[in-house]
Amino acid sequence: MGRRTTGPAVPPSPSLRPSTVDDLPLDPEIRAVLRAHGIEALYPPQAEALPHVLSGRSLVLACPTASGKSLVAYLALLRAVREHRTGLYLVPLRALAQEKFDELSEFASLGFKVGLSIGDFDLPAAKLERLDLLVATSEKADGLLRRGSPWLDRLGVVVADEVHLMRDPDRGPTLEVTLTRLRRRHKDLQIVALSATVGNSAELASWLDAVHVASDFRPVPLRSGVYLDGRVTFTDLETREVGPPGDGVQRLVRETLAGGGQAIIFVSTRRGSEQAAQHVAPLVAATLSAEEKAAAAEVAQQLHLVAEEETEGLRHLAGLVPRGVAFHNAALDNAERRLLERAFLTRKLKVLAATPTLAAGINLPARRVIIRDTTRYDDHLGMQAPIPALEIQQMCGRAGRPRFDRVGEAIVIARHPEDEARLLDDVLGAPPEDVESRLAAEPALRMHLLALVASGEVRSREELATFFRGTFYGRTLPLDALTEKVEAVRGFLEGHGLLEPGPGLRATGFGELTSDLYLDPMSAVALRRAIERAPIGVRPFALLAAVAATPDLPPLFLRRGEEAEFVARYAEEEVELLVKAEEEPLDTPLELMLGSLKTAAVLEAWLDETPIVALTERFGIGAGDLHAKAEDAEWLLFGLSRIAAAFRKPLARPVDDLALRVRYGVKEELLDLVRLRGIGRARGRLLFSAGYADREALRQAPLDRIASVLRSPTLARQVALQLRHPEAGSPPKEIAMEPPAAPAPSPGAGTPRRGHRRLDEYPEHPA
DNA sequence: TGGTTGATACTATAGACAGCATGTC
DNA sequence: CTATAGTATCAACCA
Numbered sequence: 001m002g003r004r005t006t007g008p009a010v011p012p013s014p015s016l017r018p019s020t021v022d023d024l025p026l027d028p029e030i031r032a033v034l035r036a037h038g039i040e041a042l043y044p045p046q047a048e049a050l051p052h053v054l055s056g057r058s059l060v061l062a063c064p065t066a067s068g069k070s071l072v073a074y075l076a077l078l079r080a081v082r083e084h085r086t087g088l089y090l091v092p093l094r095a096l097a098q099e100k101f102d103e104l105s106e107f108a109s110l111g112f113k114v115g116l117s118i119g120d121f122d123l124p125a126a127k128l129e130r131l132d133l134l135v136a137t138s139e140k141a142d143g144l145l146r147r148g149s150p151w152l153d154r155l156g157v158v159v160a161d162e163v164h165l166m167r168d169p170d171r172g173p174t175l176e177v178t179l180t181r182l183r184r185r186h187k188d189l190q191i192v193a194l195s196a197t198v199g200n201s202a203e204l205a206s207w208l209d210a211v212h213v214a215s216d217f218r219p220v221p222l223r224s225g226v227y228l229d230g231r232v233t234f235t236d237l238e239t240r241e242v243g244p245p246g247d248g249v250q251r252l253v254r255e256t257l258a259g260g261g262q263a264i265i266f267v268s269t270r271r272g273s274e275q276a277a278q279h280v281a282p283l284v285a286a287t288l289s290a291e292e293k294a295a296a297a298e299v300a301q302q303l304h305l306v307a308e309e310e311t312e313g314l315r316h317l318a319g320l321v322p323r324g325v326a327f328h329n330a331a332l333d334n335a336e337r338r339l340l341e342r343a344f345l346t347r348k349l350k351v352l353a354a355t356p357t358l359a360a361g362i363n364l365p366a367r368r369v370i371i372r373d374t375t376r377y378d379d380h381l382g383m384q385a386p387i388p389a390l391e392i393q394q395m396c397g398r399a400g401r402p403r404f405d406r407v408g409e410a411i412v413i414a415r416h417p418e419d420e421a422r423l424l425d426d427v428l429g430a431p432p433e434d435v436e437s438r439l440a441a442e443p444a445l446r447m448h449l450l451a452l453v454a455s456g457e458v459r460s461r462e463e464l465a466t467f468f469r470g471t472f473y474g475r476t477l478p479l480d481a482l483t484e485k486v487e488a489v490r491g492f493l494e495g496h497g498l499l500e501p502g503p504g505l506r507a508t509g510f511g512e513l514t515s516d517l518y519l520d521p522m523s524a525v526a527l528r529r530a531i532e533r534a535p536i537g538v539r540p541f542a543l544l545a546a547v548a549a550t551p552d553l554p555p556l557f558l559r560r561g562e563e564a565e566f567v568a569r570y571a572e573e574e575v576e577l578l579v580k581a582e583e584e585p586l587d588t589p590l591e592l593m594l595g596s597l598k599t600a601a602v603l604e605a606w607l608d609e610t611p612i613v614a615l616t617e618r619f620g621i622g623a624g625d626l627h628a629k630a631e632d633a634e635w636l637l638f639g640l641s642r643i644a645a646a647f648r649k650p651l652a653r654p655v656d657d658l659a660l661r662v663r664y665g666v667k668e669e670l671l672d673l674v675r676l677r678g679i680g681r682a683r684g685r686l687l688f689s690a691g692y693a694d695r696e697a698l699r700q701a702p703l704d705r706i707a708s709v710l711r712s713p714t715l716a717r718q719v720a721l722q723l724r725h726p727e728a729g730s731p732p733k734e735i736a737m738e739p740p741a742a743p744a745p746s747p748g749a750g751t752p753r754r755g756h757r758r759l760d761e762y763p764e765h766p767a
Numbered sequence: 768t769g770g771t772t773g774a775t776a777c778t779a780t781a782g783a784c785a786g787c788a789t790g791t792c
Numbered sequence: 793c794t795a796t797a798g799t800a801t802c803a804a805c806c807a
Binding site: 269271272275375377378381383384385386415 | 793795798800
């Protein structure tokens with residue numbers, strides 16, 4: 001168990017280090033809440049980090065998951081609130097944001113308000129202003145910065161969770177840029193960065209002018225090893241036989257269950273997750289007691305309730321769950337995934353076979369983690385590539401469940417004898433990898449360069465260089481390589497009318513709109529081109545194809561034999577017109593374009609009220625894929641509508657209607673009905689079939705008639721209420737936690753959000 | 768001839784953020 | 793370049 005502390009501050013000497021909550025300089029009220037939650041003794045990393053944090057220092061805390069990092073962050077946030085500052089908690093995933101929001105809300109009895117800001121769940125600006133703490137994705141925080149939100153004015157603390165994800169080429173730069181911008185805006189900002197164990201966490205600390213605390217402490221110790229031919233060799237070279245029957249996965253699962261533990265099997269494909277679950281189901285079922293069988297059967301019942309339709313994947317899943325096993329991947333929709341996660345946490349499920357969905361997500365530990373696949377298909381490479389050691393180590397970190405397990409075990413299955421040594425030394429035993437900035441990735445530069453300029457933070461190349469010097473990239477890598485790419489990106493933005501030409505850096509109206517819409521500039525350019533080419537009365541499919549072909553909506557894979565179908569659709573006149581680009585770098589390889597058209601075809605069928613079962617069978621996708629694509633498309637259609645309005649194209653209205661249809665998956669004739677709260681795809685169709693084509697028709701109908709059509713008097717009353725008072729209906733769900741006691745002093749009303757410009761303010765640009 | 772078996776070739780491949788204004792079955 | 797499991801295809805073989 002190692003511990004390293006470096007940093008600008010002189011660390012407190014070990015003898016002064018607190019070992020319980022009582023030793024901390026905390027308000028008695030905070031201490032009482034902690035005690036009420038059973039938090040008393042501090043883990044070593046907490047004891048080491050908290051004095052720094054509570055004295056207002058920035059901190060980089062690098063240690064394994066479940067070692068108590070969150071508490072350190074929460075106390076930093078509470079301290080800020082006590083000093084009438086606000087706190088921002090940055091997370092990489094919506095599900096994680098929800099988790100942190102729920103946990104922070106537990107402290108709301110102390111008299112402050114917590115809010116949640118994630119894509120599908122946001123607060124009106126007025127409510128935001130009254131919040132003391134906000135949990136947000138990096139992208140949402142980036143959005144607040146772009147719009148110069150006054151909520152940030154009183155900001156005192158920023159927590160950056162999973163900060164090692166800065167190395168992610170897609171979304172890491174957003175976190176890096178957001179942290180840099182926040183620090184520039186608030187010179188005295190306290191940053192609490194929480195990281196997995198990485199090689200260069202001290203370098204991160206140096207960048208953030210923070211105290212560095214690194215530790216290998218885990219409340220449940222971890223052993224990791226490699227399985228080969230009936231024997232596990234641990235990294236300490238101890239070995240253990242794991243007896244037959246069955247292959248490695250089966251043997252390891254059986255052994256885990258025999259000791260009363262749970263197991264997670266990590267695999268690299270969706271099919272692999274289904275297959276692995278199937279593979280161990282008989283032996284898991286054999287260990288279940290009568291009560292456990294009943295509990296698992298109940299989970300299966302709930303699964304049927306939360307699932308929208310009985311797809312083939314759901315049937316497979318529902319067949320496995322009563323046996324105590326489930327698979328977990330992104331083909332499942334969110335409700336299904338959350339249900340399975342809860343069932344595993346409550347030990348109603350014994351084994352989960354999961355794709356990386358689970359590795360990066362919420363805290364879900366198991367006594368044993370079995371890593372079946374150590375390679376994964378890499379789209380860029382076109383073939384299998386090893387999963388980075390850091391990711392493998394993250395999966396391993398899931399092993400060991402506090403209170404249930406004395407020790408956690410992570411075991412990698414070796415496929416070939418020659419792999420054993422490599423896995424032990426170069427993967428499990430590898431020194432933790434470094435976090436490296438990915439700011440130089442071009443899509444990221446496009447986004448953030450435009451945003452910096454559009455928000456007025458950067459007005460010249462000199463200011464831009466200064467900005468980059470303040471990033472982690474600037475602190476760790478030579479800027480020359482970046483500057484070269486920036487110039488290319490700047491050329492792209494200027495060439496497509498997002499930046500004003502000339503030596504200075506100034507965004508056009510189109511550039512500002514693109515930044516506000518949070519679109520990849522490449523997408524905005526493609527959407528604008530589609531708008532300009534779209535004929536009057538353009539068919540929905542062509543518009544869907546236009547949004548599906550942007551880089552903000554990754555294409556679906558084509559299955560065998562699907563190619564001809566989408567080649568044919570590509571040849572449709574309007575489609576080719578809206579989607580095809582002749583010039584670099586906007587033109588897309590045919591293969592990807594056909595995948596985009598498949599996405600458009602899926603959405604088209606969704607709009608045609610095709611049942612989800614039929615969609616999954618016809619296109620080989622899961623319910624989760626469908627919802628993800630529909631959500632993305634709805635967002636992009638909104639962008640399309642705004643761009644159309646900005647350029648005075650008479651397309652905004654039909655596109656808004658299309659976006660609403662995409663949200664609910666309904667034909668045009670249901671558009672009026674689904675505007676009612678509580679009425680969606682299924683109920684809308686029920687009403688329509690019963691002869692109520694729109695809200696006006698419904699207004700004439702007797703209440704009991706509506707109730708019988710909807711098979712719910714409660715719902716019918718709710719609908720009737722909305723029909724009488726369009727603004728009434730059920731009040732919106734309250735997200736902000738109202739304090740039971742006197743509210744904190746509320747800040748004055750901030751400046752309103754910069755209004756979107758009217759049409760004529762957008763100059764025309766060469767296409 | 769019909770059916771089975773086995774060698775071989777071919778096929779497919781993880782995940783999830785954002786706008787806006789409030790709720791699907 | 794750094795893979796593998798599942799499936800389709802087809803020839804060889806047997807009754």
